[in-house]
Amino acid sequence: MDIVFFKLTLLLYLIATAGFLLFIIKKDKKVGYWSHRILFAGFILNSIYLALGYYKLGAVPVLNLKGSLSFFSWTILAAYIVLQVKFRITVLGSFVVPFSAFLMMISSTIPISAITVRPIFKSFWLPLHVATSFLGDGIFAIAFIAGVMYLIQEHQIKSKRLGAFYSRLPSLNILDSLNYHAISYGFVLLTIGMITGSIMAQGAHGSYWRWDPKEVWSLITWLCYAALLHQRMAAGWRGRRSALMSIGCFFILIFTFIGVNFLMEGYHSFKSLEGN
Amino acid sequence: MIKIVDMGMNHKTAPVELRELVAFGRHNIDEVMNSIRGIKTVKEFIVLSTCNRVEILFTTDMEKEAKESLIEFLSHVSGIKREKLGQTLYIYDNQEAIRHIFRVGASLDSMIVGEPQILGQVKDAYRIATEHKSSSAILNRLMHRTFSLAKKIRTETDISGSAVSISFAAVELGKKIFGDLQGKKVLLIGAGEMAELAARYLLNNRTAQILVTNRTFSRAVELADHFRGKAISFDEIDDQLLEADIVITSTASPEPIISLSQVKKTMRGRKNRPLFFIDIAVPRNVEPKVNGIENVFVYDIDDLRGIVEINISKRKGEAVKAERMVDEEVIKFSKWLKTLDIVPTIVALQDKCEKIRQIELKKTLSSLEDLTPEQRKGVEDLTTSITKKILNDPIFFLKRKEGRTSRNLYLDVARRLFHLEPNNEEKNPK
Numbered sequence: 001m002d003i004v005f006f007k008l009t010l011l012l013y014l015i016a017t018a019g020f021l022l023f024i025i026k027k028d029k030k031v032g033y034w035s036h037r038i039l040f041a042g043f044i045l046n047s048i049y050l051a052l053g054y055y056k057l058g059a060v061p062v063l064n065l066k067g068s069l070s071f072f073s074w075t076i077l078a079a080y081i082v083l084q085v086k087f088r089i090t091v092l093g094s095f096v097v098p099f100s101a102f103l104m105m106i107s108s109t110i111p112i113s114a115i116t117v118r119p120i121f122k123s124f125w126l127p128l129h130v131a132t133s134f135l136g137d138g139i140f141a142i143a144f145i146a147g148v149m150y151l152i153q154e155h156q157i158k159s160k161r162l163g164a165f166y167s168r169l170p171s172l173n174i175l176d177s178l179n180y181h182a183i184s185y186g187f188v189l190l191t192i193g194m195i196t197g198s199i200m201a202q203g204a205h206g207s208y209w210r211w212d213p214k215e216v217w218s219l220i221t222w223l224c225y226a227a228l229l230h231q232r233m234a235a236g237w238r239g240r241r242s243a244l245m246s247i248g249c250f251f252i253l254i255f256t257f258i259g260v261n262f263l264m265e266g267y268h269s270f271k272s273l274e275g276n
Numbered sequence: 277m278i279k280i281v282d283m284g285m286n287h288k289t290a291p292v293e294l295r296e297l298v299a300f301g302r303h304n305i306d307e308v309m310n311s312i313r314g315i316k317t318v319k320e321f322i323v324l325s326t327c328n329r330v331e332i333l334f335t336t337d338m339e340k341e342a343k344e345s346l347i348e349f350l351s352h353v354s355g356i357k358r359e360k361l362g363q364t365l366y367i368y369d370n371q372e373a374i375r376h377i378f379r380v381g382a383s384l385d386s387m388i389v390g391e392p393q394i395l396g397q398v399k400d401a402y403r404i405a406t407e408h409k410s411s412s413a414i415l416n417r418l419m420h421r422t423f424s425l426a427k428k429i430r431t432e433t434d435i436s437g438s439a440v441s442i443s444f445a446a447v448e449l450g451k452k453i454f455g456d457l458q459g460k461k462v463l464l465i466g467a468g469e470m471a472e473l474a475a476r477y478l479l480n481n482r483t484a485q486i487l488v489t490n491r492t493f494s495r496a497v498e499l500a501d502h503f504r505g506k507a508i509s510f511d512e513i514d515d516q517l518l519e520a521d522i523v524i525t526s527t528a529s530p531e532p533i534i535s536l537s538q539v540k541k542t543m544r545g546r547k548n549r550p551l552f553f554i555d556i557a558v559p560r561n562v563e564p565k566v567n568g569i570e571n572v573f574v575y576d577i578d579d580l581r582g583i584v585e586i587n588i589s590k591r592k593g594e595a596v597k598a599e600r601m602v603d604e605e606v607i608k609f610s611k612w613l614k615t616l617d618i619v620p621t622i623v624a625l626q627d628k629c630e631k632i633r634q635i636e637l638k639k640t641l642s643s644l645e646d647l648t649p650e651q652r653k654g655v656e657d658l659t660t661s662i663t664k665k666i667l668n669d670p671i672f673f674l675k676r677k678e679g680r681t682s683r684n685l686y687l688d689v690a691r692r693l694f695h696l697e698p699n700n701e702e703k704n705p706k
Contacts, residue, residue, distance in 0.1 A: 026432070028431065028432065157452060157573055160575070162583055162586070166452065167438065171451060171452050172452065172453050172455075173456075173550070237548065238549075238571065239550065241570060
């Protein structure tokens with residue numbers, strides 16, 4: 001049953017991706033409007049799929065890569081939809097939605113595996129820990145994309161070769177402000193995610209901090225974003241430098257998110273999470 | 277057979293001295309409309325008069341006479357001799373007239389292709405025509421097609437997309453840097469025509485304040501008054517760089533007046549808020565290296581010229597796309613125009629009813645298999661006479677309208693009421 005929702009979600013995301021790509025080429029507002037509609041429909045189906053997954057598993061359905069990627073994709077779009085309320089940059093969708101759809105595609109190619117849910121995954125703190133961490137990741141993904149868009153637009157203006165992107169991308173000021181807002185919100189969520197995580201660890205393992213690779217890399221990621229925010233607020237960084245650093249931070253975040261779970265041993269690794 | 281004709285002159289065919297003699301304005305447009313109404317051979321008409329063109333778009337049954345009378349009329353109004361007028365006027369018939377008005381509305385016939393004002397002017401002309409009730413079924417539809425085509429071309433092509441003047445290109449760049457120009461501070465260093473023009477564009481975008489400085493202070497004061505800004509002395513530039521967002525330089529100084537180290541220092545004080553230099557001076561007033569500083573953007577006159585040139589050639593490319601859209605629309609409209617004839621409309625109406633009758637008859641008879649041949653015949657006759665009786669009045673009504681001015685209107689309504697597609701009779705011409 002839930003696989004139907006997954007496939008429909010993926011289908012709608014792919015259609016929305018095509019729509020958003022057509023939008024950036026054609027600059028036709030109607031195409032943008034309908035792409036948003038389709039995306040939203042896909043997002044609702046995605047939400048249902050995740051809810052069903054939670055219900056069936058009895059725990060947050062992010063215990064393997066398949067589930068993680070699909071949930072990550074959902075949080076990116078959730079962040080996108082929320083930020084869109086304030087910023088209303090349709091062309092942002094032309095960058096975000098393909099990225100999200102791509103993650104869903106990868107998720108769809110991973111075969112379904114049986115998961116043994118250990119009792120600690122029924123903890124009250126786990127959904128909170130997972131939701132805030134993932135949403136933080138989702139918002140950081142938007143910051144990353146805003147940073148890339150900023151660099152493209154800045155390059156166009158600085159090099160004085162105003163190409164196809166010049167008219168399509170929003171102003172530097174808006175992109176910079178989007179980047180800043182996304183990083184601030186993302187930072188708050190990541191912080192909450194780490195706190196709830198350590199509370200949970202205290203319950204499950206008896207200590208708040210155990211130098212687990214995931215914990216260490218999360219801290220590194222957190223410190224990077226903290227440094228970026230500090231530079232923005234105290235040293236008046238903005239524009240190019242901030243965009244570059246938010247891109248750098250995001251690569252570290254991706255490593256923390258996926259790399260650590262694969263390459264390093266620890267209780268966050270998918271092997272350990274799946275309980276096989 | 278009714279014809280659409282467009283008669284007029286524009287910036288390509290007539291010099292401004294002639295155009296202004298013919299041009300109609302608010303002061304005499306009512307008079308002009310009434311005079312043209314007096315020409316009996318002209319049925320529907322619309323008069324468009326802008327600084328670049330004068331056009332009279334009309335429909336007529338008697339083409340030759342109508343044209344003669346209108347040329348006579350134009351010659352009378354303008355005082356230009358008929359022979360001279362004849363050389364500058366163009367006259368387009370039917371398809372060509374349709375194409376011409378589509379191109380005018382879409383700004384393909386404008387002096388600066390893609391300039392947006394023309395559509396508003398065409399709309400005004402149409403409004404005047406409706407106020408004078410001089411436009412009816414054909415021109416109403418033609419104008420509505422013109423408007424929607426122009427809109428479609430503007431959204432689907434880049435024909436009005438990018439700036440084709442230097443000051444406008446500068447303002448556009450400002451918008452891409454700051455987003456909204458509202459509340460931004462402008463510093464004008466030196467005065468010159470182009471700098472003033474750019475400043476005026478910026479003011480139109482509701483920038484907060486304009487500061488003006490010049491080597492001769494009195495000139496700065498003069499300009500500041502002009503823009504309701506503030507004059508400052510040349511020595512204050514350093515301080516003002518901390519506050520300003522957009523700086524337009526156009527002094528005749530042989531040395532740069534804005535240096536790399538100066539701007540570097542400023543940016544620290546500004547906490548890296550973006551700063552945009554528009555350097556219109558030759559030789560340049562801003563050291564080119566300043567563009568390398570983060571969050572600082574420098575455009576000199578050559579950069580801006582380069583952008584404008586690219587934009588102009590882009591527009592030309594887009595115009596080709598637009599012409600193709602015009603072609604499509606001309607074909608569609610001509611098709612519709614052809615249907616505005618009594619005979620094909622009546623035939624289409626009868627065909628449609630006959631088709632419906634046949635289909636329904638087949639359905640009914642197939643479920644009533646045990647009818648005798650006589651009964652069958654009876655049902656068939658019954659359906660035939662019902663359709664005939666129903667069509668009787670509409671056909672009679674349409675025939676009676678032949679030769680009346682309201683004919684086209686009723687033909688159009690009949691077609692829409694019964695949903696008679698223009699293509700129908702092409703498939704089965706009778």
